[in-house]
Amino acid sequence: MSTHQGPGAKAAKLSDVARLARVSTATVSRALTCPDKVKPATAARIRQAVQTLGYVAHGAARALASRRTRTIGAVIPTLDNAIFANTAHALQKTLDDAGYTLLLASHEFDADVEARVTQALVERGVDGLVLLGTTHHPSVLRMLDTHQIPYVLTWALDASGRHPCVGFDSRDAAVRITRHLIDLGHREFAMISGVTAGNERAAARLEGVRQALAARGIALAPERVVEKPYTLTAGREGLREVLRGPPRPTAVICGNDVLAIGALAECHAQGFAVPLDISVTGFDDLEIAAVVTPALTTVHFPTADLGTYAAQHLLARLAGKPFAMRTELPVELVVRASTAPPAA
Amino acid sequence: MSTHQGPGAKAAKLSDVARLARVSTATVSRALTCPDKVKPATAARIRQAVQTLGYVAHGAARALASRRTRTIGAVIPTLDNAIFANTAHALQKTLDDAGYTLLLASHEFDADVEARVTQALVERGVDGLVLLGTTHHPSVLRMLDTHQIPYVLTWALDASGRHPCVGFDSRDAAVRITRHLIDLGHREFAMISGVTAGNERAAARLEGVRQALAARGIALAPERVVEKPYTLTAGREGLREVLRGPPRPTAVICGNDVLAIGALAECHAQGFAVPLDISVTGFDDLEIAAVVTPALTTVHFPTADLGTYAAQHLLARLAGKPFAMRTELPVELVVRASTAPPAA
DNA sequence: TTGTAAGCGTTATCAC
DNA sequence: GTGATAACGCTTACAA
Numbered sequence: 001m002s003t004h005q006g007p008g009a010k011a012a013k014l015s016d017v018a019r020l021a022r023v024s025t026a027t028v029s030r031a032l033t034c035p036d037k038v039k040p041a042t043a044a045r046i047r048q049a050v051q052t053l054g055y056v057a058h059g060a061a062r063a064l065a066s067r068r069t070r071t072i073g074a075v076i077p078t079l080d081n082a083i084f085a086n087t088a089h090a091l092q093k094t095l096d097d098a099g100y101t102l103l104l105a106s107h108e109f110d111a112d113v114e115a116r117v118t119q120a121l122v123e124r125g126v127d128g129l130v131l132l133g134t135t136h137h138p139s140v141l142r143m144l145d146t147h148q149i150p151y152v153l154t155w156a157l158d159a160s161g162r163h164p165c166v167g168f169d170s171r172d173a174a175v176r177i178t179r180h181l182i183d184l185g186h187r188e189f190a191m192i193s194g195v196t197a198g199n200e201r202a203a204a205r206l207e208g209v210r211q212a213l214a215a216r217g218i219a220l221a222p223e224r225v226v227e228k229p230y231t232l233t234a235g236r237e238g239l240r241e242v243l244r245g246p247p248r249p250t251a252v253i254c255g256n257d258v259l260a261i262g263a264l265a266e267c268h269a270q271g272f273a274v275p276l277d278i279s280v281t282g283f284d285d286l287e288i289a290a291v292v293t294p295a296l297t298t299v300h301f302p303t304a305d306l307g308t309y310a311a312q313h314l315l316a317r318l319a320g321k322p323f324a325m326r327t328e329l330p331v332e333l334v335v336r337a338s339t340a341p342p343a344a
Numbered sequence: 345m346s347t348h349q350g351p352g353a354k355a356a357k358l359s360d361v362a363r364l365a366r367v368s369t370a371t372v373s374r375a376l377t378c379p380d381k382v383k384p385a386t387a388a389r390i391r392q393a394v395q396t397l398g399y400v401a402h403g404a405a406r407a408l409a410s411r412r413t414r415t416i417g418a419v420i421p422t423l424d425n426a427i428f429a430n431t432a433h434a435l436q437k438t439l440d441d442a443g444y445t446l447l448l449a450s451h452e453f454d455a456d457v458e459a460r461v462t463q464a465l466v467e468r469g470v471d472g473l474v475l476l477g478t479t480h481h482p483s484v485l486r487m488l489d490t491h492q493i494p495y496v497l498t499w500a501l502d503a504s505g506r507h508p509c510v511g512f513d514s515r516d517a518a519v520r521i522t523r524h525l526i527d528l529g530h531r532e533f534a535m536i537s538g539v540t541a542g543n544e545r546a547a548a549r550l551e552g553v554r555q556a557l558a559a560r561g562i563a564l565a566p567e568r569v570v571e572k573p574y575t576l577t578a579g580r581e582g583l584r585e586v587l588r589g590p591p592r593p594t595a596v597i598c599g600n601d602v603l604a605i606g607a608l609a610e611c612h613a614q615g616f617a618v619p620l621d622i623s624v625t626g627f628d629d630l631e632i633a634a635v636v637t638p639a640l641t642t643v644h645f646p647t648a649d650l651g652t653y654a655a656q657h658l659l660a661r662l663a664g665k666p667f668a669m670r671t672e673l674p675v676e677l678v679v680r681a682s683t684a685p686p687a688a
Numbered sequence: 689t690t691g692t693a694a695g696c697g698t699t700a701t702c703a704c
Numbered sequence: 705g706t707g708a709t710a711a712c713g714c715t716t717a718c719a720a
Contacts, residue, residue, distance in 0.1 A: 011491050013697060024707045029699060039705060054490050059467045060413065061697030063404035064712045071468070079436065085429035092423065092450060101464055104448045106436060120445055123403045124415070146398050147355050232635040265635050291576040291609050292636050357713060368691045373715055383689060405713035408696045 012053035020049040032057065063125055072314055073103040073121035074130040075114060077199070081230055081258070083284045083303050084132075087154070090307025091130060098315050100127075109198045111137050122147055128314040134158045134165065135200050150317045154310045155201060157328055164317075166309045166327035170201050170283070173299045173331045174208025177253065177281055180297075180333060182216050186251040186279065186341045189213060190224040192238035192263055194255035202227075202255050205283060209253055224249060228259060235262020236269070243270075250341035254282040257289040257298060264293050279339035290336070297339050300332040356397035364393040376401065407469055416658055417447040417465035418474040419458060421543070425574055425602070427628045427647050428476070431498070434651025435474060442659050444471075453542045455481050466491055472658040478502045478509065479544050494661045498654045499545060501672055508661075510653045510671035514545050514627070517643045517675045518552025521597065521625055524641075524677060526560050530595040530623065530685045533557060534568040536582035536607055538599035546571075546599050549627060553597055568593060572603060579606020580613070587614075594685035598626040601633040601642060608637050623683035634680070641683050644676045 018025045023042060031038045031046040038046075049055070063069045072095050076084045084106075092102040103126060105117035115137040121129065122143055129144065129151040144151050153165040181189070191209055194202030206225070213220050226241045228234035238259060242249060254260035260282025267274045274280055274295040282289065285300035309327055316323040362369045367386060375382045375390040382390070393399070407413040416439050420428045428450075436446040447470060449461035459481040465473065466487055473488065473495040488495050497509040525533070535553050538546030550569070557564050570585045572578035582603060586593060598604035604626025611618045618624055618639040626633065629644040653671055660667040 009490050014699095015697080025698080026700085026708075027706055030706085033699085037705080042705080054486065056463060056487065056491065057467050058408075058697050059469050060404045060407035061712090062699075064402075064408050064714085065697075065699035067699090067712075069404065079423075079429050079433040082426050082429065085423050085426065089423040089450070092448070096449075096461070101447065101449070101468060103445065104436070105440070105445070106433070117440070119400060123401050124445060125403050142398065143400065146353050147400065232631055236635070261632070261636060287576055288605070288632060288636075291580070292605060292632075358715095359713080369714075370692075370716075371690055374690085377715085381689080386689080402713050405696090406715075408698085409713075409715040411696075411715095 009054070012055045013058065014055075016053055017046065017049045017055050020053065021046045068127055069125040070099060071101045071103055071124065071126050072128045072130065072311070073105065073118075073124070073126035074132075075105050075107065075118050075121065076132050077109050078106050079104070081256075082286055083256070083301075086286075086303045087307040087310075090304040091311050092307075094308050094311035095315070098311075100315070109195070111198055115139050119143060122149065127318055128152075130154055130310050130314065132156075133200050134163065150314060152310050152313045154306055156204075157326065161326070164313065164323070164325050166306065166313055166324075166329065168301055168306075168329045168331050170204035171208035171211070173283065173301070174205040174253075175212040176333055177283075177297070177299050178209045178212035179216075180335075181251045181253070181279065181281065181339065182212070182218065184279075184340045186339075187218060188247055188249045188251065188341075189218065189220055190242035190249035190252045191220065191226075192235060192242060192252060192254045192259050193225060193227045194230055194259070195227050205255055228255075230256055230258045232258060232262035232265065235259035235264075236266035237262075239263040239266040239270075249278070251279045251281070251339070254280065257282045257284040257286050257296075260296055260298070261289060261293055264296060275337050275339045277342055279341065281339070285334060290334075295337045297333075297335045297337070300334045302329050302331070305329055353398070356399045357402065358399075360397055361390065361393045361399050364397065365390045412471055413469040414443060415445045415447055415468065415470050416472045416474065416655070417449065417462075417468070417470035418476075419449050419451065419462050419465065420476050421453050422450050423448070425600075426630055427600070427645075430630075430647045431651040431654075434648040435655050436651075438652050438655035439659070442655075444659070453539070455542055459483050463487060466493065471662055472496075474498055474654050474658065476500075477544050478507065494658060496654050496657045498650055500548075501670065505670070508657065508667070508669050510650065510657055510668075510673065512645055512650075512673045512675050514548035515552040515555070517627065517645070518549040518597075519556040520675075520677055521627075521641070521643050522553045522556035523560075524679075525595045525597070525623065525625065525683065526556070526562065528623075528684045530683075531562060532591055532593045532595065532685075533562065533564055534586035534593035534596045535564065535570075536579060536586060536596060536598045536603050537569060537571045538574055538603070539571050549599055572599075574600055574602045576602060576606035576609065579603035579608075580610035581606075583607040583610040583614075593622070595623045595625070595683070598624065601626045601628040601630050601640075604640055604642070605633060605637055608640060619681050619683045621686055623685065625683070629678060634678075639681050641680060642678050644678050646673050646675070649673055 014025050018028045031043050095102050107114035118140050132155045134156045153163050156167045158165040193206045196203040226238045228238045272278050281297040283299045285298040358369050362372045375387050439446050451458040462484050475497050476499045478500045500511045502509040537550045540547040570582045572582045616622050625641040627643045629642040
């Protein structure tokens with residue numbers, strides 16, 4: 001039963017609760033944070049007073065005195081890509097269950113912006129930080145060190161072994177999907193990559209494709225590689241571009257699922273049968289890719305698990321529990337339809 | 345040029361900067377918040393000291409002393425739906441440009457959780473709050489009043505006129521789309537609605553459809569209405585369910601675009617030509633709906649603009665500038681292909 | 689333009 | 705178990 005306050009009633013503070021409950025502020029503070037350290041009767045009186053006054057703790061004061069905010073920051077490239085929103089969602093759920101609040105910031109693939117928003121989060125006093133990827137502005141890691149802020153890198157695996165990380169191996173995934181296509185008999189490849197500048201994941205995927213092809217002696221001509229932002233229309237454009245001039249590629253690998261869906265849409269628009277005339281593959285694999293485009297072969301990345309594990313990693317560290325320095329999540333090659341090349 | 349700190353160097357505080365710059369803490373504070381109130385030479389010395397020490401302000405202390413956090417909270421149903429992620433993204437961009445940080449919380453369509461996370465944000469000391477929809481737990485509005493926190497309701501328009509809001513009229517949009525279909529000649533309708541419990545937007549859309557049909561004397565049989573969560577597979581299921589038993593509906597209205605895309609996928613799976621055999625319409629209209637499903641008729645909601653305007657509204661209030669109590673954003677009926685009913 | 693000093697609302701360390 | 709009280713790091717009158 002909540003007691004109604006008059007409109008505009010001034011916000012109560014700890015001392016108000018203390019006065020009403022006829023105890024000291026210290027006791028109220030204890031009752032609020034470790035209820036088992038006060039006598040049940042006292043605790044009840046305090047609870048009652050809190051109710052009556054509609055008391056809500058002042059987070060800043062609490063943070064200043066306790067030197068903890070129960071807040072975790074996450075810096076992601078963008079919320080506009082469902083795949084990151086997905087990770088953010090999992091992060092937020094896991095943290096919320098543990099009584100932590102998530103502070104979310106995005107940088108739209110700009111390293112300077114990333115440094116700025118990270119500093120903003122540090123200023124806000126986050127107890128821990130989730131960073132996406134392994135390459136960061138030097139000032140970022142320096143800040144984390146200076147302020148002794150626990151952090152975890154996600155969506156990638158740190159090769160140096162110096163940073164805690166939970167992620168998957170984009171390059172290896174690209175190698176696997178490419179080998180799969182080669183094994184099916186494809187020889188004419190094209191790639192619609194994400195923009196590799198400032199995006200190590202996009203770069204790793206492109207590199208993996210290149211490497212797997214080179215290992216089998218297959219060339220990937222420059223005009224067969226285009227870099228595009230992660231949008232559907234860019235995927236359509238990309239397909240048109242890699243189709244210029246014969247021979248037509250039989251396998252088009254896309255940097256992510258959004259590009260792949262766009263490419264598929266363009267295939268249909270141009271009258272190609274997929275996967276009969278041309279094979280399209282992608283990464284990330286949103287639910288939508290699975291439902292809308294049954295002809296799509298993808299590497300599925302467990303992006304929600306990523307958020308959950310990253311959160312758990314930080315929570316463990318904050319609780320002083322042991323934690324794995326490096327967690328690699330498995331990725332899955334999802335073949336939904338035959339992607340063999342058309343008979344020549 | 346940043347000076348490197350030894351690893352683990354203790355975080356500097358304002359007084360350290362003051363000492364190094366040979367000024368008082370007050371002057372440093374001023375230099376940091378209103379640089380034009382200190383002599384340029386002093387400011388330069390202070391900047392230098394800040395650089396050298398890698399000083400980062402302590403947000404909690406600052407918030408406690410200044411009684412402002414430069415932080416805005418937003419409570420949304422979920423990040424899992426791209427449409428809300430979209431609004432969140434716009435919010436965050438606009439706020440970031442103004443030097444504010446966004447605190448994001450979601451409640452998964454549970455009113456109690458909403459109350460809890462809102463309180464968490466109030467505890468964090470948000471300077472303002474963005475709330476989605478007009479119906480909220482009573483404790484939520486009471487808290488905002490008690491703490492005098494500026495807020496704005498979004499994604500809906502407040503009928504009472506008591507709350508600042510920026511949104512659109514879901515019911516009216518539903519009426520418009522339904523009338524459009526009636527005018528084309530449809531008489532057999534079905535609706536795959538979102539879950540209306542705890543979701544006033546879903547309820548408003550269903551109500552709008554019902555009302556427009558009733559106004560023209562068209563019945564919507566109970567078995568022609570199913571409520572589903574906003575997922576693609578639910579959309580497929582929904583279509584199967586409303587198809588049970590003749591006569592087959594010629595027009596299926598979906599509560600949002602995700603359901604609509606799922607329904608379309610199921611139409612294809614069942615061999616229906618869309619929009620020849622059956623017409624599918626939806627709301628929200630993600631980019632993906634436009635690219636992947638050219639047969640889809642939708643009402644397009646400007647969800648990104650919503651985030652931008654909501655942020656601007658709060659920023660204006662915090663700056664003491666005038667602001668519109670109620671902002672209605674226009675929605676757009678997007679017809680991408682004929683949706684006339686099949687000849688009987 | 690700059691310095692002094694009194695808070696801001698908690699928590700935490702002591703005694704009791 | 706509970707109560708004083710000194711921090712916590714910064715802002716902001718007010719004074720100089």
